Amino acid sequence: MILVIGGTGTTGRLVAAKLAATGHPARVASRRAVAGGVHFDWYDRSTHAPALNDTTALYLIPPVGDADPAPIMLPFLDLARRTGVRRAVLLSASAIEAGTPGLGEVQSMLGGMIPEWAVLRPSWFxxxxxxxxxxxxxxxxxxxxxxxxxxxxxxxVDPGDIAEVAVRALTDPTPHNTEHIITGxxxxxxxxxxxxxxxxxxxxxxxxxxxxxxxxxxxxxxxxxxxxxxxxxxxxxxxxxxxxxRTTTTVADVTRRPPRxxxxxxxxxxxxxxxx
Missing domain, CATH: 3.90.25.10 (UDP-galactose 4-epimerase, domain 1)
Incomplete structure (x- = not known):
């Protein structure tokens, strides 16, 4: 089961749809009620463990509007590891380097917490x-x-291209274990x-x-x-x-088609x- 956090958002809904279209079991996690989904709120830790039930992979959208999401995201990732999650794909941004304060701290620690991982660093949407x-x-x-x-x-970059890279990173037999800078x-x-x-x-x-x-x-x-x-x-x-x-070849390299x-x-x- 792949848990799509932020599954009603710009990339999350596309990731969830592409997973469903390719036959991969996925569950949308959102603060809003969604048919077949699960309630999830970054700031309500009582929602974290239920959302992770039977989950083996994660698509992670950081809490929107939070300049320093590490204090809430890192404990969640630790819980995910302890409950059996083996793969995580984090949506970050091309401007955020691993190790910089805030989301960069999550980027730098992801690979040490979850054994199979990828960080998506798209340019502006x-x-x-x-x-x-x-x-x-x-x-x-x-x-x-x-x-x-x-x-x-x-x-x-087109969010649809980001979502397709995300789906490949979530489902490819070989984990990507890298950062992907994604551009148009x-x-x-x-x-x-x-x-x-x-x-x-x-x-x-x-x-x-x-x-x-x-x-x-x-x-x-x-x-x-x-x-x-x-x-x-x-x-x-x-x-x-x-x-x-700058432009990169990430979309073509991962999806085998050019970006839009x-x-x-x-x-x-x-x-x-x-x-x-």
Whole structure:
């Protein structure tokens, strides 16, 4: 049994669907009630052991909005090991190095706690511009994307590609036992993204560049906790310095097909135009 934590989220629901489609037994763990799933809350430890019942593998989505998830995730992983979990795939981010404070601490310890493992380190999600992310809301409501990235580029990645790499890491006979840096096929600036949204979405979208302090305040204004807002703003500053200006062959290497481009992703998701 594979437990998909965050199984109703952006990548988790795709992982759960792909596992089901390929005949692998999986259970969705979520704070929301899901048919056939199990209740799970990172901050309610009474939900941890029941969710792990009969589980042998885990897809791990860290608690959303928590700048330092290690104190809650590491005890859970210890419990998972003691109850028979042999494989774990952790969703992290390309900007987070193993051993850095917060999620990087979980990355560095995963292989020592669970014998078969993989860490997924995707670049920024294409989904951020069409889903529930503040970028998507801003594009829809104000015709702009706000960032502190300047004119730097990132290789935005389709969540479907991340999910397929995750499923391979969860189910391949040979454990991956490595970190996977996952990117899309091309490096794009936020101005490039705005131009594609304008072209395919049918309404003008522009990129408005601000500095890190202004972006942290912007995120707080839109409901993020101050420490998490600062973390996201700091990551934008890293992008501005070139941290995400790269592509990798991970999707092709693991799945044997090329990653999807941002334009193709938008053609699919914005077939009816940019929502009002």
């Amino acid at each position: 294409m989904e951020n511009f069409v889903g529930d992310h503040p970028h998507a809301a801003s594009a829809r409501e104000r015709g702009e994307i706000v960032s502190a990235t300047g004119d730097a580029r990132a290789a935005f 096929p091309e490096r794009l600036s936020y101005a490039d993204v705005a131009a594609t949204l304008t072209d395919i979405g049918g309404r003008p979208v522009r990129h408005r560049a601000i500095d890190e302090d202004a972006l942290a305040a912007y995120h707080e204004k839109h409901g993020l906790a101050p420490d998490y807002a600062r973390l996201l703003a700091r990551l934008d500053t890293a992008v501005a310095a070139g941290a995400e200006d 481009s941002f334009r193709d992703f938008c053609r699919d998701r914005l077939a009816g135009g940019l929502p009002e």
